[in-house]
Structures are given as structure tokens and as C-alpha cells.
Amino acid sequence: MVDNTQAQAAPTAAPAQTGQTNTAPEFTPRHTTVPREVGEAVFDVETVSVAYGGAPALKEVSMRIPKGEITALIGPSGCGKSTMLRCLNRMNDLIDGASVSGRITYHGEDIYAEDVDPAEVRRRIGMVFQKPNPFAMSIYDNVAFGPKLHGMKSNLDDRVEKALRGAALWDEVKDKLNDQGHALSGGQQQRLCIARAIALEPDVILMDEPASALDPISTLAIEDLMRKLRGQYSIVIVTHNMQQAARISDRTAFFTVDMEQGVRVGELVEYDLTETVFTNASDQRTESYITGRFG
Amino acid sequence: MATDTGQRPASAPSSLRSSGPSRYADPLFRAIAFTAGASVLVILGLMIGTTTRDALPVFEYQGLVSFFTSDEWRAGFSRTEFTGEYGAFSFIYGTVVTSLLAVAVALPLAIAVSLYINRLAPKRLKRPLAYTVELLAAIPSVVYGLWGLLFFAPTFIRPVMELLNRTLEPVPILGRLFAGPVFTTSYFTAGMVLAVMILPIITAITREVMAQVPRDQVDAAYGMGATDFEVMTKVIIRTSFPGIVGATMLGLGRALGETIAVAMLVGGSQRWGLSLFFGGDSMAGHIANTFQDAAPETVLALIAVGVGLFVITVIVNVLARLLVWRIGRVAGDAALRRRP
Numbered sequence: 001m002v003d004n005t006q007a008q009a010a011p012t013a014a015p016a017q018t019g020q021t022n023t024a025p026e027f028t029p030r031h032t033t034v035p036r037e038v039g040e041a042v043f044d045v046e047t048v049s050v051a052y053g054g055a056p057a058l059k060e061v062s063m064r065i066p067k068g069e070i071t072a073l074i075g076p077s078g079c080g081k082s083t084m085l086r087c088l089n090r091m092n093d094l095i096d097g098a099s100v101s102g103r104i105t106y107h108g109e110d111i112y113a114e115d116v117d118p119a120e121v122r123r124r125i126g127m128v129f130q131k132p133n134p135f136a137m138s139i140y141d142n143v144a145f146g147p148k149l150h151g152m153k154s155n156l157d158d159r160v161e162k163a164l165r166g167a168a169l170w171d172e173v174k175d176k177l178n179d180q181g182h183a184l185s186g187g188q189q190q191r192l193c194i195a196r197a198i199a200l201e202p203d204v205i206l207m208d209e210p211a212s213a214l215d216p217i218s219t220l221a222i223e224d225l226m227r228k229l230r231g232q233y234s235i236v237i238v239t240h241n242m243q244q245a246a247r248i249s250d251r252t253a254f255f256t257v258d259m260e261q262g263v264r265v266g267e268l269v270e271y272d273l274t275e276t277v278f279t280n281a282s283d284q285r286t287e288s289y290i291t292g293r294f295g
Numbered sequence: 296m297a298t299d300t301g302q303r304p305a306s307a308p309s310s311l312r313s314s315g316p317s318r319y320a321d322p323l324f325r326a327i328a329f330t331a332g333a334s335v336l337v338i339l340g341l342m343i344g345t346t347t348r349d350a351l352p353v354f355e356y357q358g359l360v361s362f363f364t365s366d367e368w369r370a371g372f373s374r375t376e377f378t379g380e381y382g383a384f385s386f387i388y389g390t391v392v393t394s395l396l397a398v399a400v401a402l403p404l405a406i407a408v409s410l411y412i413n414r415l416a417p418k419r420l421k422r423p424l425a426y427t428v429e430l431l432a433a434i435p436s437v438v439y440g441l442w443g444l445l446f447f448a449p450t451f452i453r454p455v456m457e458l459l460n461r462t463l464e465p466v467p468i469l470g471r472l473f474a475g476p477v478f479t480t481s482y483f484t485a486g487m488v489l490a491v492m493i494l495p496i497i498t499a500i501t502r503e504v505m506a507q508v509p510r511d512q513v514d515a516a517y518g519m520g521a522t523d524f525e526v527m528t529k530v531i532i533r534t535s536f537p538g539i540v541g542a543t544m545l546g547l548g549r550a551l552g553e554t555i556a557v558a559m560l561v562g563g564s565q566r567w568g569l570s571l572f573f574g575g576d577s578m579a580g581h582i583a584n585t586f587q588d589a590a591p592e593t594v595l596a597l598i599a600v601g602v603g604l605f606v607i608t609v610i611v612n613v614l615a616r617l618l619v620w621r622i623g624r625v626a627g628d629a630a631l632r633r634r635p
Contacts, residue, residue: 036485089518091517091518092513094514094517096418119517119520119521119522120520121518121520122517122518122519122520123520124520125519126519127518127519129511129515129518130515131511132514133509133511134515135512135515135530136512136533136534145516145519145529146519146520149519149521149525149529150519150520156335193515196515196521197518200519200520226550247415
């Protein structure tokens with residue numbers, strides 16, 4: 001475990017003997033407390049269900065995702081948290097047989113409306129993937145890829161520098177911008193991917209378990225970066241790591257898997273301020289998961 | 296073991312020795328495999344040795360440089376000495392021009408077909424389509440020759456040639472490639488049919504390397520708002536570029552050596568012309584067309600042409616390897632290079 005103070009209370013580290021009462025990971029808020037009510041929402045998710053090839057995967061999720069904050073989606077494997085994330089920038093469109101029902105608005109605009117161009121949606125809503133996936137090109141070209149794609153060619157050097165600075169990578173790579181992106185370490189590659197995303201000046205960054213393939217030190221660097229990006233960007237992060245959610249997010253949505261007529265369907269159980277979810281969960285299932293009784 | 300008393304079973308030592316016929320199996324198999332491997336080298340060595348032995352007197356008689364650069368080819372009829380003129384340039388030109396033409400036409404087609412199969416085709420169409428393209432490779436080349444001669448050339452290629460001739464001949468310099476008169480059997484005709492013949496080879500490999508492009512690279516591009524077209528050009532083609540180069544070279548190798556279809560379609564004259572619409576001959580085509588009636592001295596000359604063709608294909612293959620290796624190494628080097 002990374003963080004010593006929390007590792008002691010981590011459910012995975014605690015001796016999980018039956019009968020013993022587990023405790024939730026210690027919660028220490030990192031930000032100024034945000035109001036419980038979502039003020040300005042960047043996404044409004046209304047009764048969204050997702051099915052793959054007719055088999056339901058996610059059932060009737062509704063949530064308002066606030067602007068400028070970090071929202072964490074947590075839950076056991078197969079609970080649909082990644083599916084939810086991929087609905088927000090229409091990445092699910094790329095999967096054969098995926099169908100999304102319900103309504104998702106982005107700043108009030110329905111992103112699944114017929115005349116909406118998914119490429120335009122994805123340009124505004126950046127994404128960082130589980131495994132660092134820089135292109136097989138130079139560091140510079142990786143960051144410049146998006147701006148070039150969308151004709152933002154003026155001051156390209158400045159854009160690249162700004163994005164790399166924004167991703168806290170500039171000092172490490174400024175002397176080797178022509179080196180291959182793959183030559184960087186895993187954590188640097190992931191920050192390169194974040195730089196690549198913010199080079200397009202999105203206002204939302206979606207992160208799909210961005211630190212799960214990284215070592216503890218790199219993970220902390222990514223978390224520090226997320227704190228830095230908070231405010232300027234709205235961040236939605238899927239994570240397996242509950243401590244991570246507790247450390248960095250303002251709000252947490254807990255998803256779980258439900259058996260419905262023999263099919264495993266993901267559903268949103270609880271969505272609240274992270275502090276509330278981790279210390280005073282209103283649903284029994286949330287508390288069980290957070291204290292490590294399942295998942 | 297818990298029950299080990301320190302006593303060995305009596306049969307232990309003998310059971311460790313191999314017994315029966317199986318003890319000869321490995322050495323025997325080793326010998327067979329060695330023979331098979333060695334025979335490949337022996338056959339290649341014999342082929343190079345005997346053809347070169349026959350070709351050497353021709354090179355001596357004609358002069359090596361003259362053999363490759365002179366376009367004067369006049370078959371002699373002697374049994375005992377060299378009397379003819381054996382400059383093979385016309386055929387070399389024919390071989391190179393038809394093959395390059397074939398690659399120029401087949402490569403863009405192969406890339407388009409591969410992209411369609413990999414990225415755009417409906418799922419249930421992908422396999423049948425890939426299979427159909429590969430089936431093109433199973434058609435015997437003499438069938439291609441006949442089909443080209445009787446159908447493809449008069450109904451399709453001829454009108455295209457006339458159109459190109461009309462529109463491009465007035466263009467300075469470039470126009471010389473499209474100068475008339477237009478012959479139905481010509482470099483162009485042979486090149487077009489060759490293009491169809493090498494399409495399956497190039498497509499098969501291109502399709503394969505495109506399928507290997509990691510999904511996360513594709514997702515990354517889509518995630519930044521790339522369109523299908525941008526993903527294909529900037530990620531798929533770019534990433535599979537070394538493989539496409541290799542596929543092209545393989546197709547080129549096949550085109551250079553293709554004999555019977557070219558012999559039927561290329562024109563069959565012993566002259567050459569700069570224009571693609573000229574009816575000339577290729578190296579392999581000329582061997583096939585004249586071998587039957589050739590006098591002994593000309594047979595040797597034709598063998599020399601064969602050796603020349605072999606040398607050219609070897610050079611192309613080596614270049615291909617170097618190119619693929621070089622491209623791969625540039626990417627690999629860059630990936631490994633780190634600042635101290």
C-alpha cells in the first residue's frame with residue numbers, strides 16, 4: 001500500500017477473519033468541503049441503461065456530475081462503472097452491439113442527439129485509459145496529435161509545452177521531446193497521455209483506472225496531478241482502489257452488480273459526497289463494500 | 296516424502312536407462328531433419344551452380360555490361376559457337392516496368408481493401424471478403440493470361456489505355472510514358488493483370504498487420520475526437536507501415552518472376568519502348584516464348600537471362616529485408632534510446 005496512514009486501515013491489509021468487525025478506510029478530506037448539492041453540473045445523467053448485444057450491463061443510472069470537481073466511480077468488477085464512464089464521451093459507440101438508452105446532457109446539450117458528432121463530443125471530453133497508450137511517435141508528436149487533428153496548428157510549440165507543463169511532465173522531458181513516447185517510464189507515459197488529452201483544451205477529463213498499471217510512486221504523482229487539475233477541469237475517475245477514491249475525490253458513486261433474471265446487471269447504489277460515502281454510507285451494500293466485506 | 300524410509304526401490308537404476316526402439320528415435324529424427332534442412336541448401340546450390348555454369352560463356356561472349364545494357368538481341372542458330380547478339384536490356388526494362396506498374400496499382404487497392412475488411416465492413420462480410428481476396432491467389436496464372444487476353448484487355452484495359460493516351464500524351468515529359476500507338480498487348484496490359492495477381496498477396500499481409508495494431512492505440516485516437524478516416528490514416532496505416540512495405544516487396548518479387556501471364560500479355564517483341572503502351576517483352580516472358588525453338592547457343596543465352604532475373608529478384612528481396620529491418624530498427628532504436 002502506498003499511503004502509510006491509510007494502509008493500516010485498508011480492508012485488503014486488515015486480517016479478514018470472519019466475525020471480526022472491519023473498519024472503513026480512514027477518511028481525510030483533501031479539499032475545501034464542497035456543498036452537498038451539485039451546483040453547476042457538467043453532466044446530467046438521466047435514467048441511463050446500457051446493453052451489450054441485448055444483454056443489459058447497466059441499469060437506469062441517474063446522477064449529476066459537478067463542474068470542476070473530481071467524481072469517483074467505484075465498485076466491484078462488472079458493476080458497470082467503466083461502462084458508465086464510456087457513455088460520457090460516447091466511447092461505447094465503438095463497441096459492436098452496444099446500445100445506450102436514457103439521456104446524458106453535457107452543459108445542457110444531449111450528447112446522444114441525432115445530429116451530434118461523436119468525434120466532436122470526444123474532442124471536448126478527454127479520456128485517459130487504464131494502460132498508458134502513447135502513440136508510437138515522439139513525445140512532441142504525441143502531444144501535438146490532437147491539436148493537429150483539429151486544425152489548432154497556431155503556436156503548436158506553445159500548446160505542447162503548456163500541455164506538458166499542465167501534466168507536470170515538462171521538466172522531465174523538455175530536453176528530449178523528439179524521443180519516442182514509449183521510451184518513458186510507465187508513470188511518465190500516463191502523464192504524457194494526460195498531456196495529450198489536455199492539449200485539446202477539453203473541460204472534462206475521463207480517467208479509466210489511470211493508475212492501475214502503475215507503481216506506487218507513479219500513482220502518487222498521478223494523484224498529485226489530478227489535484228492540480230481539479231478546478232480547471234472536471235474529472236471523472238473510475239478506480240478499483242478505494243483509498244484512491246477517498247484521497248482524491250469530492251464525490252463518490254458506488255456501483256454494484258445485481259442478479260436480475262440470471263443476468264448480472266450493474267446499478268448505481270449510492271452517490272454522495274466522498275466523505276459521506278466513506279464515513280456514513282446510507283446503503284448497507286456501500287458500507288459492506290467499503291469495509292471490505294465483499295468486492 | 297513422509298513415508299520415505301531411506302530404502303530405494305530395487306528397480307530404480309535400470310528404469311533410468313532408455314530401452315527398446317525409442318532409444319533410436321531421437322537420433323534418427325535428428326538425422327532426417329538435418330537431411331531435409333541440408334537438401335534445401337543443396338538444391339539451391341545446384342541451381343545456382345549449373346545455371347551460372349551455362350550462363351558464364353554467354354556473359355564472356357557478350358560482355359557482362361553489354362548483356363545488361365544493350366538492347367540488341369538477335370538469336371543465333373549455331374550448335375557449337377556464339378554467333379548472335381545478346382543484349383537483354385529490352386527484357387529487363389519490360390520486367391521492371393510491368394512489375395512497378397503492377398505494384399503501383401495493387402498497393403493502394405490492397406490498402407483500401409484491408410482497411411475495409413478490418414475497419415468498415417459489416418462483421419458477417421469480413422471473413423467471406425478476406426477469403427475471396429485470397430482465393431484470387433489460387434487461380435493459375437495461365438488462366439489469368441487467357442482471361443486477360445480474351446476479356447480483360449480488350450473490354451477494360453484497352454479503353455483505359457486510350458483514355459490515358461488522349462489525356463496524358465500532351466503533358467511534357469510524363470506524356471512520353473503514355474505515348475501512342477496503343478497496343479492491346481503491352482507493358483500496361485501485363486502490368487494491370489499482374490496487379491490483380493499480386494493483389495491477394497499484398498492484401499493478405501497488409502490485412503494481417505493492420506489487424507495487429509493495438510486496440511488501445513485506436514481507442515486513444517478516437518478518444519481525442521478522431522474520425523474513422525483519421526484513425527485509419529494516422530494510426531492504422533502509420534503503425535502498420537513496415538508491414539505494408541514488406542508486403543509490397545513480396546508482391547514485387549512475385550510480379551518480377553511471373554512468367555506465363557506476362558508472356559501472353561506483354562506483346563512479345565524483342566524491342567523496347569519508353570511508352571507503357573508499347574508491346575515489348577519481359578525476361579521471364581521472353582524465355583517462355585522462345586525457349587522451345589531456340590538453337591543451343593540461344594538456349595544458353597536464355598539461361599543467362601534467367602540468371603539475370605534471379606539476381607534482380609535476389610536484390611529486390613535483400614532490399615526489402617533491409618528496408619523492413621531499417622524501419623523496424625528506427626522505431627526500436629528510438630524506443631530503447633534513453634538519456635544517460
